[in-house]
Amino acid sequence: MAKAKQLRVTLVRSLSGRLAGHKACVAGLGLRRMHHSVVVADTPENRGMINKVNYMLAVEEV
Incomplete structure (x- = not known):
């Protein structure tokens, strides 16, 4: 069975003042x-x- 793809997601911008x-x-x-x-x-x-x-995140495949 193939392993499910994973993503590493990092918050790089602040949540202050967001919707x-x-x-x-x-x-x-x-x-x-x-x-x-x-x-x-x-x-x-x-x-x-x-x-x-996506404007607040950095995403990479693991």
């Missing part, structure tokens, strides 16, 4: 503070959240 929906997407990805990184599965749901707030 509530953008803050919710960052929280949904599991990010808590600046320069915090999480590894998430490469699913359409996660990709949608990443695309919505």
